Amino acid sequence: xxxxxxxxxxxxxxxxxxxxxxxxxxxxxxxxxxxxxxxxxxxxxxxxxxxxxxxxxxxxxxxxxxxxxxxxxxxxxxxxxxxxxxxxxxxxxxxxxxxxxxxxxxxxxxxxxxxxxxxxxxxxxxxxxxxxxxxxxxxxxxxxxxxxxxxxxxxxxxxxxxxxxxxxxxxxxxxxxxxxxxxxxxxxxxxxxxxxxxxxxxxxxxxxxx
Amino acid sequence: xxxxxxxxxxxxxxxxxxxxxxxxxxxxxxxxxxxxxxxxxxxxxxxxxxxxxxxxxxxxxxxxxxxxxxxxxxxxxxxxxxxxxxxxxxxxxxxxxxxxxxxxxxxxxxxxxxxxxxxxxxxxxxxxxxxxxxxxxxxxxxxxxxxxxxxxxxxxxxxxxxxxxxxxxxxxxxxxxxxxxxxxxxxxxxxxxxxxxxxxxxxxxxxxxxxxxxxxxxxxxxxxxxxxxxxxxxxxxxxxxxxxxxxxxxxxxxxxxxxxxxxxxxxxxxxxxxxxxxxxxxxxxxxxxxxxxxxxxxxxxxxxxxxxxxxxxxxxxxxxxxxxxxxxxxxxxxxxxxxxxxxxxxxxxxxxxxxxxxxxxxxxxxxxxxxxxxxxxxxxx
Numbered sequence: 001x002x003x004x005x006x007x008x009x010x011x012x013x014x015x016x017x018x019x020x021x022x023x024x025x026x027x028x029x030x031x032x033x034x035x036x037x038x039x040x041x042x043x044x045x046x047x048x049x050x051x052x053x054x055x056x057x058x059x060x061x062x063x064x065x066x067x068x069x070x071x072x073x074x075x076x077x078x079x080x081x082x083x084x085x086x087x088x089x090x091x092x093x094x095x096x097x098x099x100x101x102x103x104x105x106x107x108x109x110x111x112x113x114x115x116x117x118x119x120x121x122x123x124x125x126x127x128x129x130x131x132x133x134x135x136x137x138x139x140x141x142x143x144x145x146x147x148x149x150x151x152x153x154x155x156x157x158x159x160x161x162x163x164x165x166x167x168x169x170x171x172x173x174x175x176x177x178x179x180x181x182x183x184x185x186x187x188x189x190x191x192x193x194x195x196x197x198x199x200x201x202x203x204x205x206x207x208x209x210x
Numbered sequence: 211x212x213x214x215x216x217x218x219x220x221x222x223x224x225x226x227x228x229x230x231x232x233x234x235x236x237x238x239x240x241x242x243x244x245x246x247x248x249x250x251x252x253x254x255x256x257x258x259x260x261x262x263x264x265x266x267x268x269x270x271x272x273x274x275x276x277x278x279x280x281x282x283x284x285x286x287x288x289x290x291x292x293x294x295x296x297x298x299x300x301x302x303x304x305x306x307x308x309x310x311x312x313x314x315x316x317x318x319x320x321x322x323x324x325x326x327x328x329x330x331x332x333x334x335x336x337x338x339x340x341x342x343x344x345x346x347x348x349x350x351x352x353x354x355x356x357x358x359x360x361x362x363x364x365x366x367x368x369x370x371x372x373x374x375x376x377x378x379x380x381x382x383x384x385x386x387x388x389x390x391x392x393x394x395x396x397x398x399x400x401x402x403x404x405x406x407x408x409x410x411x412x413x414x415x416x417x418x419x420x421x422x423x424x425x426x427x428x429x430x431x432x433x434x435x436x437x438x439x440x441x442x443x444x445x446x447x448x449x450x451x452x453x454x455x456x457x458x459x460x461x462x463x464x465x466x467x468x469x470x471x472x473x474x475x476x477x478x479x480x481x482x483x484x485x486x487x488x489x490x491x492x493x494x495x496x497x498x499x500x501x502x503x504x505x506x507x508x509x510x511x512x513x514x515x516x517x518x519x520x521x522x523x524x525x526x527x528x529x530x531x532x533x534x535x536x537x538x539x540x541x542x543x544x545x546x547x548x549x550x551x552x553x554x555x556x557x558x559x560x561x562x563x564x565x566x567x568x569x570x571x572x573x574x575x576x577x578x579x580x581x582x583x584x585x586x587x588x589x590x591x
Contacts, residue, residue: 013396057445062389063396097316099323102389149568150318 001028003039006071010043011050013063015070022071032075037115040068044113048198058106065109072112088208091133092143093121095154100147103177106197107143114201116141127158134167141204144190146177156188172207176200213282217368217429221472221494221520223556229548229585230282232522232560233578234275236372236432237476237498239268240565241320244574248275251571263374264296264305265313267321268564279578283558284367286358286428287374288420291347308343311384320567327387332394334404340385342408345415351423358427370430370474371420377435377475378457379450381409395445403453410457414464425469430495433461438479441504447483455491462492474522478563480504482511489518498562499524501547508550512557521551522558526577532561533569537576544580552589559585 001024009017025035047064050056056064090111094104101123112118121133134142142162146152155175162168175185176194185193192207194200211219211227219226232238240248242259249256254274262270290296294308304314304325312326329336361369376384382405383391394402421431435458437444462473472494477484480503481496488496496519500506508524526532526543535543544559551557559581565574 054442057443059392059395059445059449062393066393066396097319099314099316099325105389148316148319150320151316 001025003030003035006035006039007043007046010040010064010067010071011046013060013067015067018067018071019074022074026074026078032078035075036072036079040071041113041115044068044110047113048110048201052198058102061106061109065113068113087115087117088141088204089137089139090116090118090141090143090204091121091130091137091139092118092145093125093130093133094123094145094147095151095158096124096126097154098146098148098151099123100177101145103147103197104143104145107145107176107194107200110197110201111143111204114205116204127154127161130158131161131165131167134162134171135165139171140208141172141174143174143176143200145175146179149179152177152179152184155190159189174200174203174207212366214366214368214429217282217558220555220558221429223517223520223554225553225555225587228587229552229581229589230368230558231280231578231581231585232283232558233279233281234271235283235285235370235560236263236266236268236374237434237563238523238560239271240561240569240574241567242267242269243320243567244565244569244571245269245271248571248574251575252278264298265322265374266564280582282367283370283430284361284365285370285372286354286361286424287372288350288354289352290349291343292349293347294343309381309385324384324388327385327390329386329390329405332386332390332398332401334401337401337404337408342412345412346419348419350416351419354420355423355427358424362427368429369427370432371424371428371471372432373416373420375413375416375434376409377433378406378409378413378461379435379437379454381413382406385409392445395449399449399453402449406453406457410460413461417461417465418468421465421468425471428469428471430474431465431469431471432474432476433493434476436476436478437484438477438481438500438503440479440502442480443483444479447487450484451487455487458488458493459491466492472520478503480506482506485511485515485519489515493519495520495522495558497522498560499551500562501527502529502562508547512551512553516551516554516556520556520558523560523562524551524557525559525561525581528562528566532573532577533566535573537572540573540576541580541584544577545584548581548584549590552585552587 006021092108094101108118108120144155173190174192175190182193192203194203216226217230220230246256260270262268298305306312310328313322314325315322465473474495475493476497479500482505499521524547531539531543
């Protein structure tokens with residue numbers, strides 16, 4: 001089979017198509033990790049590129065992401081154990097009192113699409129919950145999102161709480177959201193500021209290379 | 211020349227004596243915190259801070275302030291329907307509107323967020339069973355014609371009818387939730403269309419009722435339907451043209467049949483791509499002209515579309531200059547926008563959306579002083 005059909009199906013947002021093609025690839029002996037790394041991940045990169053070119057919009061991203069997740073659903077049980085060793089882990093959430101999540105969801109989608117293992121804590125996440133998640137899951141990156149100037153201050157509280165718990169040095173912190181700026185990121189001692197989901201992917205990779 | 215004449219000339223793409231100024235409307239007012247700070251700065255009494263719209267937490271500014279800022283437009287609101295009673299839940303700081311949409315303000319928040327949406331399943335059955343509010347409830351227009359006539363008699367301003375409801379797309383996502391509606395756009399376009407049609411039918415009935423009462427008196431009818439984000443369309447232009455544009459046109463057709471007033475569309479974000487379509491679908495005025503969004507440079511917008519649509523807004527960049535610049539920066543920014551947008555008429559000055567809580571009072575004063583000073587035709591002379 002032509003494995004590029006998997007990418008086409010992801011970009012098309014064809015979840016049943018992705019599932020059928022991934023199952024066929026597995027049956028033909030293709031390694032699950034290779035399917036992820038060489039076809040699913042590049043497909044989401046293409047989705048991101050089309051968004052940047054204004055050919056795709058949020059509905060198309062949600063559709064492609066859903067298609068990719070369907071493919072991952074087939075492969076995950078086959079990769080159990082392997083990906084824990086190779087994947088970089090991200091914990092992400094919208095800060096306390098803030099219920100805006102579309103941007104954060106897009107970041108989670110694109111990071112997942114780029115091969116990161118993402119745990120999404122949802123919205124209105126208290127500092128203590130972020131700290132506990134860092135303690136328990138040991139992510140490489142903690143991502144925090146806020147849409148309001150009144151809620152973004154909770155990011156500083158979380159970073160301080162990580163320091164108090166002696167966890168600050170063990171995780172890279174990335175922040176984003178409409179009121180965020182590089183200056184604020186620097187001020188609160190975060191490691192990176194991502195202005196959008198595509199930048200988040202590039203920055204996440206850069207943070208882990210350093 | 212009085213305010214009314216000034217506005218009507220501008221809406222007719224002619225140059226009046228100066229650029230008309232809009233201050234204090236549903237999308238041209240200010241947050242109550244900014245208002246209080248401004249009143250204190252100006253030494254005006256602060257005992258009355260009337261909230262005009264709960265969602266946005268904006269005020270109806272004092273007439274003395276509107277006079278000071280040379281506001282040329284006055285607004286009118288329909289009433290609630292007879293079976294709706296506004297109730298704020300103080301424990302969650304939330305309320306529910308007549309559509310069943312939940313709004314909640316976080317602690318310390320400046321305004322309310324959309325926090326709950328009644329169309330949870332996204333099915334045609336659910337839509338068919340959903341109890342829409344009554345668009346023709348007569349309480350909505352009780353005394354409205356008299357009120358409109360009184361406003362026309364007692365002042366010389368132009369009259370605008372506001373309505374704090376969403377447009378065909380907006381009201382769809384207020385009912386369904388934004389991300390669920392985006393998913394529906396991907397997987398269930400038939401549902402998106404069915405929902406759009408139900409919302410349009412509602413709007414046609416509502417505006418029919420309202421304009422039968424006040425159509426002869428108002429000069430501007432305010433519609434709202436955000437299509438853009440910071441960088442471009444919120445969803446594909448193809449979908450907008452297929453589903454929403456024809457419905458916008460049906461709505462403007464009704465409005466133009468019922469009144470000589472111009473149709474004002476509030477449409478945030480990067481929307482240059484949509485202007486030819488919006489013009490074709492009967493919109494006479496575009497607002498707020500969000501200059502910080504992509505492709506929204508005021509000089510090229512005026513050059514390419516200035517003869518075909520009125521620009522209402524564009525007063526000063528609201529992301530950097532108005533909140534963080536000096537008063538002098540604000541004045542320079544206003545001067546630039548007026549030079550771009552005012553020539554040939556077809557421009558009403560307004561802040562780009564409501565002025566937010568942290569805008570310094572001296573900047574607000576500078577904004578309107580500059581609008582008056584630099585807005586004298588012939589601009590730039």
